[in-house]
Each structure stands twice: as structure tokens, then as C-alpha cells.
Amino acid sequence: MLKTIIIKELQNNLYSLRFHISFLLCIVIFVVGTIAFLKNQDAKMQEYSKYRAEFKNQLRQTAESNASRLAANERAFIWRPRANAFISDCKENYFPNRFNYSAYNVFGFEVGRGGTNPFLNTFQELNWSFIVSVVLSFTVLLFTFDTISGEKETGALALVLSNSIPRATVLLGKYISAIITTMVMAVFGIVLSILIVIFSRKVDFTFTTLIETLGFLLIIFLFVSCMAAIGTLSSVIAHKSNISLLLSLTFWLVFVVIVPNTAIFWANKVFSIEHADTIGRKINTADQELRRNAPAGSDTSSSGFPFLPEHKLRAELTMKRMNSEMAIRNSYFQDMFRQLERTRLVSLISPIALFDYMNEAVVGGGYARFKKIWTDLHGYQVQFLQFFKTIDAADPDSPHWYNPWEDLSTTKKAVAFEQVPVFEEKPLSFAERFSFLRNYLVVMIFYIAAVFSLTFVSFLGYDVR
């Protein structure tokens, strides 16, 4: 019986005007989005490889002239434009994507604006996740808002229930058919998009991308089920389809507009952190303190002779100054991370936010990617320093006084570029992605179960007259 209901509902849905419009809209955005992505990606990759080549070139020049400069010069690692960004860009354009480091420390991160225009408002790229989270979430509500209240109005519901079908079957049938209808659009659009990607030959569609696509489909399925449950719920709690439409629109507005737009206020009010200027002043004070208490001669610089005792004093002072600055900065970074994580936690009320976070895990982008690079880069920095110290230890002309900003009292010999460790980003492994995804998955499933059971309970008491 369930099958009959599903088939009937599917036919209804597929022939409806709203299906045709949303299908058309969806396909158009899928095609336009993918084509624009490919063009942009091409330009971005060219820019990136140019930058990367120049970076390596500079590294080579420095290595072949002076090992201390190699260690002390501050460098920036910029992350590569992700090839699978057509699935979801995870707002990476607005993420800190530039990491500053030297052998002595990882100094911080910034939002390197590369090719993005700061004058434009924050916008979402027209990729798969945008289409699903905004357009499809809206469509699925349009398919579900009148499933119960609409049929009640036309009187069809009373007829259906006068047969020997249990209410659960009716509800489930309608629910499943709405999910299937929406998934049809999603799958169609995704396949089209993949075909465009493959035939353009600009981006490799690898086995990993395929798995990511499948994972993404799974997440869409969960997300659509969740939104369908919300739509059905608003259909069940009202007796007139107008009112259930109003309810589902309100839900949608809260999820798409109000929750994300207010997140920043929760962040600033509830989880407030210090202003960067305050941190700057703190660093300044600590720095002046260190300089004042340093033994005499720590600040002079005159002779180029490496073994002068003042150089040792100065090296110690600079080391201390850098460490004190970085201690303050690192704890500030931790505050920032905590603030973001908590804000994300609050925004989990919205399934759309939940969907976005799950996306990050599936494609290995956004915050998950940032955290991975941040940790890896710290590991690399330790390794790089060790490498430098080994080189330095082999040089009899060096007094081995490590000064993070100078090359006076450490080795000035050249190093073979091939030996120098270079930081490369490792993509997140599937195990890491899953561990990132796990909690969100649990929340999502709980969300669906809760909303659907609420719907079910309300439907049991629904007056079909």
C-alpha cells in the first residue's frame, strides 16, 4: 500500500508546476555555476602555480646563499584552490588562507585576499551546496507544505483515511515521495554538472572526487529528509494550507536568514573575545618589559663579527621577545577558534548550517582544512628548525646563537635546496573527515527523528474533517 501511495504522490509531484519551475531553476544554476567555476578555477590555478613557482625559486635562492636567512625569513603558505570546490567552496574565500611562518615559529594566519574583491559583499558561489541549501531546501518545503492540510481542504484526506490504510503509511508515503522528488532534481543536476566538469578537462575528476560526490549525495539525502520533515510538520499542525505555507516559510527564513545572520552577534556578545588592538598593546607592554630587563648591551648592533658577546645577549633577547609575543598571540588564536566553534554550535539549530558543516567534512574544506594545515604546519616548523640546527651545528664558523630575526650569529653557509624540507598541504584523510563529520551526523539524524516523530504524533490526532 505504501508503494501505491508513493507512486501516486510522485506522479502528482512530477506533473506539478512547482516541480517544473524548480527543476528548470535548479538545472540553470547547476549549469551556469559549473561553467563559471571552471573558468574561475582555471585562472586561480594559473595564479597559484605561478605563485608557488616563485615561492620555490625564492626559497632556492635563499638556501643557496645563506642558511640562516633561510631559517629566519618569514614566509607565507597559501592554500591551493581546491579542485573539488564545485561541490562546495566552504566559504574558503573568506577564510584565513595565508599562514605566516619561519623556522622559528608559525606566526599566524590572515585572510589573504588573493583574487577576491573586498568591496563585494560576502557571497556564496553557485556550487552544489548552495543550490541544495538554498534552492532545494525551499523546493522541498513547497512540496510538503500542503501534503496534509491541502488534502484536507480538498477532502481527499478523509477519503484516503476511510480505507483500511493506517495513518503512518499515508504520512510515510507522502514524506518519502517528497524526498524522492527533490532527490531527482539534485541527482539530475549533479550528473549534468559532473559531465560538464569531465568534458571540460580542466579539472580532474578522480576516484576521490567520486567518493566525495557519493558522500555528498548521502548528506543531501539526510538534509532533504530533514527539510521534508519540517515541511510536513507545518502541514500537520495547521488545518489550512495557507497557514502551513506561512509556517514553513517562517521556518525557512529562520534557518536561511535569521540564524546565520545573527550568529555574529552571538559570537560577539555571548562568546566575546578581546579586540586585536588590546592584544597588540599587551604584546607591546610585554615587549618593553623584556627590553627594559635585558642585560646591558642587548640592544646594540654595530660590529659584523659573529662571536661578539653582545650578539649572544641580543639573540637571547630576541628569542625571548618572539616567544613572549607568540605566547600572547597563540592564546588569542585559541580564543578565536573557540569563539568560532561555539558560534557554529549555536547555529546548529538551523539544518542548513548543519548541512554546510557536514559539507566541509565531505569535501575536506573550510574549517576542517584550516585546522589540519594549522596543526601540520606547526609540526613542519619543528622539523624545519631541527633541520636548520643540524646544518648550523656542522659549521665551525658559527657561534650557534639562534636569533629568529638575524643571521649574524648562526651559519651563513649555503644549503643544497634539495635537502630543504618544503611544506606541502596533505588533504584530509577519509578517517579524519569522518571523525569531523561524526558528531554532525548524529545531530542531523537526531534532528530528523525528532521532527518526524513530532509530525507523526500530531498527525495521529489530526482532524481530517
Next chain:
Amino acid sequence: MIWKIAKKEFLLNLMTFKFAVGTIICVVLTAVFMPILAKDYQRRLEDYNENVAANEAELRKVKVYKNITPTAYRPPNVLSVFGEGLEKQLGQSARIELGGVSEISATSTGGNPFLSIFPTLDVTLILKVVMSILALLVAYNTISGEREQGTLKLILSGTIARYQVLLGKLLAGLVTLIVPVTSAFIMGLLILQYFPMVSLAGADWTRIGLMYLVSLIFISVMYNVGLLFSCLMRRASISLVLGLFAWVVFVVVIPNGSVYLANYLRPIEAKEKMDAQVRDLREQANNEIQDLTKTLRTGGNQGFAMGAFRGIFIVYCEKALMDDYKKEYTLSEPVKLKCADKIFEVQQQYLSGLMKQKHLARTIAQISPITLYESLMSALAGTDLASFEHFRNRVKLHTNEVIEYIRSETDNFSLPSYFTQCKEEDYEEGKKWDYDKLLEQSSPLNLQDLPRFSCGPERLTKALPRITTHILLLVFINAIFFTLSFVAFLKYDVR
């Protein structure tokens, strides 16, 4: 007759559930968010005051003219609570430095960079999202709904003309929608007034009045969109679905798509490229200075200290060295200034690329009345790109003023007071310098007549031509949608 219809429709609208929900949501959202927005403004104002005070305190510590490198801060705009625009996105300060270009970072600093991924919130958002949906909901069944009920037939069987019916309905819808818009504005202003640090000047009230007017025109556009679909379709539910799709396209697809397309059609140069050009120019200038001053000494008996704005200055130095320094600065500062001008040009070029892209995106997005409305609101609030340019120009002017001041005080950078606190007459043959004592004894410069930076918002009269064209465009779109509905309604089959 029009009035009769309008009155009847208005009263009917007032009784509906959607009207109640829409108005309540609008007022409640304003009531909830206005305090948050006002507090946020207060916090930014406090930050601003603190920064300006810190800057002033540093200025009082300046001992040599070379170290006058204050920072110009942009005061926060109180009207950003109505239309945030780019207010928080763009840089709020610029360091003024001789020889260096006061770089205004185009990205705002100071907050958590991760939070820039979350979108913004202001009164415009509430109005554009909630009110536009409400307008559609009020409009969608005016014609098709009455046809379904059969009342349309009855009305038109009388002597009344079709245009009268349509006008009456338009009037009724607008009067209905004025209620929530007005209550949201009044509510917002009342709450805003309650905050002690907020003070609205006369010009602000004019701007707010214009915002209110623009909001009404915008609501009328959205009502006419709903009316059009109502006149085109025979069933109310279908006109609603179409209206909602149009809304999604207007509110989500076009704003995002336009930016995406602008990126695609008019790619911008990478910032790194401009940075590299700037680096090259600096290097060139440095080389030139080195060439000019290679005969001069730099080493000798001297002591440095860190002064105001973390600038280094000379506490004492021997006579010969001082003369060389004097020559050096007279030669090097003009080169630096010239280099700064060149850097400004390069930056200007890069920025104009960014701005062209922005304009393109905005032009594309103007197909959607919602984006048009949004950009109008930020223009009226003085938080759009033009206000950023205004700040940039003010900074440039101020930089020149400061440089002129330093130049006149130090006789073209040739006086010792430009780089050292010690006087020429202090010098004696074979004198022992006491660094600590000298540092303590020296008094800071008197900078009473140094020009201070101030930057009010751009004048409304200057922004008016731009705003007027946009308002006219909005009115035009309004007229088009109404004409279309009128044409559709003339042929409408009322059976």
C-alpha cells in the same frame, strides 16, 4: 469607487492571519535586534574613541618630527544599524607616514577573521526579507483568489471599471503594508534613542526619512510583483508559488549570481601582484637613496631609542655624524615622497579594478528590486563604497597636510629636530654622553598646531544624484510591474 474598494480590501487585509504574523515578526525582530545593533555601534564608537585617545597620547610623546606617524581612524557610522553596507567589511584606519603610503586595508581588522564568513544583519535585512514576503503574501490572491471564490465576477458585473478595481486593490495593499513598515521604523528609532551614546543629527534624520520613503517604494514594488502573478494565473496557489520563486530568485540567486558573474566577466588582478609592484617601487627608491647617500657616514658614536609610534630616533650623536644625517635626510625624504606618490598610483589602479568589478556586479544585480533596495539603503546610510572612497580621499589630503607641516617645521627635513632630540649647540669636543639622562631630560615636541584628522560622513547633497537615479529606477520598476499587471488584468477571464 476606488476608495470604497480600497477601504474594504484594507479592512479585510487587516483581519488576516498572514498580516498579523508578518507585522509581529517585523516588530519583534526590530525590537530584538535594534538593541544588539545599537550596542554594537556603541562598542565600535568606544573602540574608536579609545583609538583616537591612544593616538593623541602617542602624539604627545613625539620627540622628533620623523616619528610623527599617527593613524587616522574612521568614525563608525550610526546609520549602519539601518543599512550596514560595507561599514564593517572595510578598513577603519590608515597609518599616516611620510614616504609611506597610508594604506587602508580593504579588510577590516581587529575582529576574529573567521567571523567574516557569517553574513551581516541590519534593519534593511528585516525589511527586505520579511516585508517583501509579506507583500507577496498580501498580493498573491487579490485577483486569482477572488476569481476562485467567484466574487470577482460579482464585482465586475456592476458598473465599475477594471482599472478601478486594480487601483483600489493596489491602494489597499500599500496602506496595509505601510503599517508594519512604519511600526518597524518607529520601534527601531525609539529603541535607538534610548541608547546614551547614540545621537542623531539633522542630516541623519533626513537620511532616515529618505530610507523610510525608499522602503515604501520598495514594498510597493514587491506588492506589484505579487499582483502581476495574481493577474497572470487563474489559481491563487499557483500565483503564490510563482511569486515565491521570483522572490527566491530576487533575494538569493541574483545577489549571489551577479557577484559570481562579475568575477567571471571582469576578473581582477591578484592583490599579491600589486604588492609585488609596491615592493619593487620601494626597492627602487631605497637603491636611489643608497646611491645618493653612499658618501655619507652612518656609523659612529651615537645612541638610539624607540619613541612614539614605535619609531626609532637618535638620542645623541657626534657632530660630523649629525651633519651627515642632515644631508642624508634632505636627500632621501624627497625620493621617499616621490616613491609614495607612485605607490599611490599603483594602489589606485588596483582599487579602480576592484571598484569596476563591484560596479559591474551591482549593475547586474539591479535586475532584482531587492538588491536595488539594499544598495539604496546603504547609500542613504552612507556605508557604501562611495563613503569608503570619501575616507580614502580625506586620508590622502590629511597625509599631505601632515607632510607639509613637517616640511615647514624642519626646513625641508634639514633641521636636526627632524631625526634627533639633541641640539647642535649641545655638542662639545670629547664630551661623554649620558644616554639615560639625555633620554629623560628631553621634552616632547609641541604639536598643538599639527593638523588633526577628522572625517565626517559624506555630504548628502553630494550623494544625492546617485541616490536619485536609483530611486527613479525603483519607481520605474514599480510602474512597469503595475502596467504589466494592468495589461494582464484587462484580458483576465473572470469565469
